Amino acid sequence: MEGKVGVFICHCGGNISDYVDVEKVKEAISGLPGVVVSTTTMFACSDAAQQEIIDSIEDEGLDGIVVASCSPKLHLHTFRGVAARAGLNPYRYVHVNIREQCSWAHRKDRDAATEKAVALIRAGVARALRSESLERFRVETRPSVLVVGAGISGLRSALALSEMGLSVTIVEREEEPGGFFRKVRNAYPGGLDGREVVDSLLSEVAARENITLFTGAQVVEKKGTVGDFQVKIRVSDGSTVTLLVGAVLLATGFEPYEPAPGEFGFGHPRVVRLPEFLELLDGGRGMSLLKDGDTVAFIYCVGSRGTKGCEEARPGDYCSRYCCGAAVHTACRLAEVFPGVSQYHLFRDMRTYGKLEALYEEASREGAVFLRFPGDSPPAVVPDGERLLVRSKDTLLGGEEVEIAADLVVLVTGMVPRENSGLVEVFKVPVGRDGFFNEVHPKLRPVETVIDGVFIVGAGQGPKTAQEAVASALAGSAKCASLLLKGYVELEPFVAEVDRDLCEWCGECEKVCPYGAIRQVHCEGKEVAEIVPALCKGGGSCVPACPKGAIDLAGFRDSQIRAMIDALAGGGA
Amino acid sequence: MTSRVDPKVKEEVQRFGARDLSLCFNCGTCTATCPLSAEGPSFPRKIIHLLQVGLREELLSSPEPWLCYYCGECSTSCPREANPGETMMSARRWLIASYDCTGISRKIYTSRVWEWGLIAAASLLVVLLFAIFHGPIVTDRVALNTFAPVEWISLADHVAALFALSILGTNALRMARSILGKNGVSPLAFVRALPVFFVNLFTQKRWKECGESQREWILHLLLVASYVGMMVIIIFFLSWFQTDEIHPFFHPQRLVGYAIAAIMMVVPILFMRGRVRRDKEIHRFSHPTDWTFLILLFLIALTGILVHVFRISGMPEATYAAYVIHLAVDAPWVLVIVPFGKWTHIVYRPFALYLLAVKEYSLREAVEGQPETA
Numbered sequence: 001m002e003g004k005v006g007v008f009i010c011h012c013g014g015n016i017s018d019y020v021d022v023e024k025v026k027e028a029i030s031g032l033p034g035v036v037v038s039t040t041t042m043f044a045c046s047d048a049a050q051q052e053i054i055d056s057i058e059d060e061g062l063d064g065i066v067v068a069s070c071s072p073k074l075h076l077h078t079f080r081g082v083a084a085r086a087g088l089n090p091y092r093y094v095h096v097n098i099r100e101q102c103s104w105a106h107r108k109d110r111d112a113a114t115e116k117a118v119a120l121i122r123a124g125v126a127r128a129l130r131s132e133s134l135e136r137f138r139v140e141t142r143p144s145v146l147v148v149g150a151g152i153s154g155l156r157s158a159l160a161l162s163e164m165g166l167s168v169t170i171v172e173r174e175e176e177p178g179g180f181f182r183k184v185r186n187a188y189p190g191g192l193d194g195r196e197v198v199d200s201l202l203s204e205v206a207a208r209e210n211i212t213l214f215t216g217a218q219v220v221e222k223k224g225t226v227g228d229f230q231v232k233i234r235v236s237d238g239s240t241v242t243l244l245v246g247a248v249l250l251a252t253g254f255e256p257y258e259p260a261p262g263e264f265g266f267g268h269p270r271v272v273r274l275p276e277f278l279e280l281l282d283g284g285r286g287m288s289l290l291k292d293g294d295t296v297a298f299i300y301c302v303g304s305r306g307t308k309g310c311e312e313a314r315p316g317d318y319c320s321r322y323c324c325g326a327a328v329h330t331a332c333r334l335a336e337v338f339p340g341v342s343q344y345h346l347f348r349d350m351r352t353y354g355k356l357e358a359l360y361e362e363a364s365r366e367g368a369v370f371l372r373f374p375g376d377s378p379p380a381v382v383p384d385g386e387r388l389l390v391r392s393k394d395t396l397l398g399g400e401e402v403e404i405a406a407d408l409v410v411l412v413t414g415m416v417p418r419e420n421s422g423l424v425e426v427f428k429v430p431v432g433r434d435g436f437f438n439e440v441h442p443k444l445r446p447v448e449t450v451i452d453g454v455f456i457v458g459a460g461q462g463p464k465t466a467q468e469a470v471a472s473a474l475a476g477s478a479k480c481a482s483l484l485l486k487g488y489v490e491l492e493p494f495v496a497e498v499d500r501d502l503c504e505w506c507g508e509c510e511k512v513c514p515y516g517a518i519r520q521v522h523c524e525g526k527e528v529a530e531i532v533p534a535l536c537k538g539g540g541s542c543v544p545a546c547p548k549g550a551i552d553l554a555g556f557r558d559s560q561i562r563a564m565i566d567a568l569a570g571g572g573a
Numbered sequence: 574m575t576s577r578v579d580p581k582v583k584e585e586v587q588r589f590g591a592r593d594l595s596l597c598f599n600c601g602t603c604t605a606t607c608p609l610s611a612e613g614p615s616f617p618r619k620i621i622h623l624l625q626v627g628l629r630e631e632l633l634s635s636p637e638p639w640l641c642y643y644c645g646e647c648s649t650s651c652p653r654e655a656n657p658g659e660t661m662m663s664a665r666r667w668l669i670a671s672y673d674c675t676g677i678s679r680k681i682y683t684s685r686v687w688e689w690g691l692i693a694a695a696s697l698l699v700v701l702l703f704a705i706f707h708g709p710i711v712t713d714r715v716a717l718n719t720f721a722p723v724e725w726i727s728l729a730d731h732v733a734a735l736f737a738l739s740i741l742g743t744n745a746l747r748m749a750r751s752i753l754g755k756n757g758v759s760p761l762a763f764v765r766a767l768p769v770f771f772v773n774l775f776t777q778k779r780w781k782e783c784g785e786s787q788r789e790w791i792l793h794l795l796l797v798a799s800y801v802g803m804m805v806i807i808i809f810f811l812s813w814f815q816t817d818e819i820h821p822f823f824h825p826q827r828l829v830g831y832a833i834a835a836i837m838m839v840v841p842i843l844f845m846r847g848r849v850r851r852d853k854e855i856h857r858f859s860h861p862t863d864w865t866f867l868i869l870l871f872l873i874a875l876t877g878i879l880v881h882v883f884r885i886s887g888m889p890e891a892t893y894a895a896y897v898i899h900l901a902v903d904a905p906w907v908l909v910i911v912p913f914g915k916w917t918h919i920v921y922r923p924f925a926l927y928l929l930a931v932k933e934y935s936l937r938e939a940v941e942g943q944p945e946t947a
Contacts, residue, residue, distance in 0.1 A: 394622075
């Protein structure tokens with residue numbers, strides 16, 4: 001291969017050089033064909049070192065560079081920037097990770113770590129020599145957003161987006177907007193009435209000219225790409241409406257876990273879920289249910305953390321976050337309405353995090369008794385005439401079993417995602433094992449999905465309190481707006497390409513593409529596959545699926561990968 | 574074994590003083606700081622938990638409350654300020670009431686009307702008995718044994734002591750049945766463990782390990798020694814103690830009397846001062862019955878001294894009156910406080926240790942016995 005490559009080997013202070021003989025690596029690399037610069041540097045990411053790389057590129061007229069340093073997650077963009085500043089196409093830069101993959105992984109074997117570093121850099125050089133100049137491409141965006149779900153998250157997002165000048169369409173499946181929070185009569189703190197909160201949001205939504213709300217409506221089809229989606233919805237009268245939007249925000253929320261029949265006595269008239277109990281309590285109907293001297297037993301973690309009340313139960317593996325707080329808040333409410341009722345709270349772990357801790361203390365001050373049961377041995381509920389016997393192991397008594405004769409059992413049920421299979425089908429958003437939408441990065445990109453332009457907010461992404469749901473709704477709105485207000489989006493150039501001469505449309509590639517980026521087109525008298533660049537993520541699953549070998553991926557071409565494998569195996573660069 | 578919870582236990586024990594029981598979140602700091610918790614990971618934490626949850630049977634069969642001497646380390650270090658020390662104290666009051674088959678203890682602890690009503694009734698009984706049965710009132714000299722013949726008083730003492738002892742014995746048996754449970758206990762163990770009872774009854778030696786200051790233990794030991802000594806004298810040697818003849822100052826009768834009277838005056842004053850100042854954890858919370866206990870003790874000593882002063886001063890009427898008052902203060906002590914009130918802890922504490930020893934001996938015998946039978 002022709003071309004000149006510069007290799008820069010980083011000490012990373014001593015992070016690398018303490019365990020990898022970087023001088024030896026430099027020597028081994030410098031003799032490779034095409035390598036015109038092979039040097040070591042204390043910190044490749046330092047300003048001075050970056051300038052040295054730029055000088056090398058300019059002085060030597062390099063066609064490609066390799067920096068052997070840390071993980072690309074840390075500095076890939078740094079060195080792409082270095083290439084760009086030197087006038088080199090950033091995609092002719094190759095990152096080799098010899099810190100995590102060599103020095104950290106093989107601390108006790110310096111020779112082997114050094115040998116591995118040489119092999120990895122050799123592969124990097126092989127790739128750099130075959131790298132090509134690629135350009136990011138732009139897609140124009142529409143200043144409008146589709147919000148799916150008119151719960152507290154969806155409504156709050158819509159208002160935030162509208163404030164930023166974007167027009168919003170809200171689509172709600174139910175006839176009545178407001179979601180779960182509408183049913184909450186007495187929210188912590190301050191005894192907020194959920195209906196009032198929702199009504200105030202709705203009246204504001206109604207006052208905005210750039211928000212349209214459809215209730216009893218469903219999304220049926222999505223076409224297009226980030227910045228330019230065409231979404232078809234079926235509205236309440238059965239007709240369909242096509243919306244042109246730049247982004248989609250999914251705010252589909254949750255529903256309370258429905259216990260299996262018989263799970264913790266569920267089905268017995270005196271076994272109720274927490275939301276129903278609250279409706280009774282706050283709606284005043286609890287008066288007929290309880291009297292002074294009665295005993296109420298609360299069972300926590302029903303439907304959460306894999307707590308199985310019976311064989312048929314299908315609880316989530318996650319913690320539902322809101323339930324401990326909601327249950328201790330209910331304890332305070334119950335003590336207020338029925339001071340003469342005894343309360344036993346059977347919990348697994350008390351997770352009244354943050355400001356909710358004050359409620360836990362208040363509940364115990366009010367006389368609620370808390371008993372911890374082991375996670376692998378949850379309580380059992382046995383009907384006994386008018387009452388229910390709740391038997392639970394008490395961890396503080398070394399697992400000894402205690403029995404509570406309860407007049408009412410409240411199941412503190414967790415959150416499960418709404419039934420969203422249709423929506424998942426339409427938007428192709430990934431869903432986790434637990435049924436909640438999956439974000440790209442659990443910490444750094446919590447409201448984005450792998451589908452550009454589709455965001456997930458509220459409890460549809462994972463269990464959240466109302467406050468947390470709204471915080472995520474506002475985060476999602478901000479991400480939406482930063483995407484759309486610029487007017488265009490720039491996408492990575494790692495896009496699959498179809499060789500139309502080789503392609504004889506069989507549809508295999510379309511089947512394996514998780515992003516729906518491949519479509520069938522008629523071209524020069526035959527059916528062939530076409531890649532929609534804006535949808536393609538460069539995942540590469542289509543490449544091996546093609547029986548004709550007609551697909552290649554820019555930036556990760558077969559020829560590049562083969563050369564890397566050869567180099568790794570000891571062959572020439 | 575499954576135990577049924579009883580929500581009423583918590584309310585009940587709150588009436589015995591455990592005001593802050595609800596605050597405990599079972600962190601175990603009390604156990605970590607307790608100087609006596611070496612034996613297990615759950616003292617006193619477990620008792621607090623049992624009270625919260627309301628496991629009545631478990632509580633009745635727990636000797637732990639009697640093993641706590643209230644140094645107050647737990648209350649000082651409790652992050653919730655739930656006063657576990659005072660909760661243990663309340664548990665003891667509640668247990669005294671729960672073991673009492675007559676129900677009178679419960680009344681005394683939960684009702685001031687009942688408490689002082691019974692005290693007044695016992696006093697009134699003494700006054701009435703004297704009004705009806707007193708001997709001739711000699712006024713030209715002090716003739717106490719004519720006014721109140723020793724043999725009659727002695728008889729009354731024996732009746733009262735027998736009453737107190739039978740109540741205490743019955744209730745202690747109830748305690749033993751709860752704590753020993755249904756598990757087989759070897760009869761020999763009851764005998765072998767006896768020294769534990771008597772050593773602890775007279776020394777309360779476990780208290781020495783509780784907390785850094787031994788002052789409370791020494792004061793308490795002095796007080797117990799003096800009034801137990803006084804009781805022994807009154808019940809068995811009254812004719813030696815109650816004489817019309819005035820012995821010289823250095824006569825053992827007078828010296829013993831003075832020593833006991835001094836201790837029984839001074840120590841209750843020190844304890845009352847502590848309860849007013851609340852300068853120690855043990856004195857921070859005072860149940861009304863704690864005051865009754867100290868006040869009666871003080872009055873017994875005071876009236877006893879008055880009788881003596883009037884007697885040696887040759888004031889017959891004053892001596893007789895003081896004597897009636899003295900017995901009118903003594904009677905509530907022997908008839909109410911000793912069998913039903915706070916005094917019972919003098920018996921329950923060593924008895925709980927005794928029962929633990931019985932269990933241990935039985936267990937050891939079972940283990941040692943096995944190789945022989947096998």
